[in-house]
Amino acid sequence: MLLRGKGRRDRVVPIAKDLARALTSLLSERGIAHHEPRLIFVGARNERLTRFGATHIVRRAATEAVPTRPALADKPISPHIFRHSLAMKLLQSGVDLLTIQAWLGHAQVATTHRYAAADVEMMRNGLEKAGVTGDHGVRFRPNDSVLQLLNSI
Numbered sequence: 001m002l003l004r005g006k007g008r009r010d011r012v013v014p015i016a017k018d019l020a021r022a023l024t025s026l027l028s029e030r031g032i033a034h035h036e037p038r039l040i041f042v043g044a045r046n047e048r049l050t051r052f053g054a055t056h057i058v059r060r061a062a063t064e065a066v067p068t069r070p071a072l073a074d075k076p077i078s079p080h081i082f083r084h085s086l087a088m089k090l091l092q093s094g095v096d097l098l099t100i101q102a103w104l105g106h107a108q109v110a111t112t113h114r115y116a117a118a119d120v121e122m123m124r125n126g127l128e129k130a131g132v133t134g135d136h137g138v139r140f141r142p143n144d145s146v147l148q149l150l151n152s153i
Helices: 017-030 051-065 070-074 079-092 097-104 109-118 120-129 144-152
Strands: 002-004 010-012
Touching (some): 079 097
């Protein structure tokens, strides 16, 4: 699916079959042909849905879900949280940073790298996979000559 996202950058993203069916149904309801370049999600006056409008819709849906999912009441919910959660899920599933960068539309991989740096559990698992456990013997104890050298610096 071709999407225009943050920074008005276009990108093609794969979507799940159930989402494709839901979008096809929505297009049909609104009388929009599959390849017609029209807005699908619109705001109050049939204008482009702003990020503020999208945030409002997501937060309203989260509020409505609280009676069945009480834990949502204490969570910050926003489109950005969905974006971040997807990026973390992809990363934890072994998807490489360049693919995630393309998916999110980041101009530089350094921006995407922040997701990798944020996941301490993934770092811990990486150390375990590499065989670095932290129990490799005795702690270094410098002798007098090493201490004298360090003190003279």
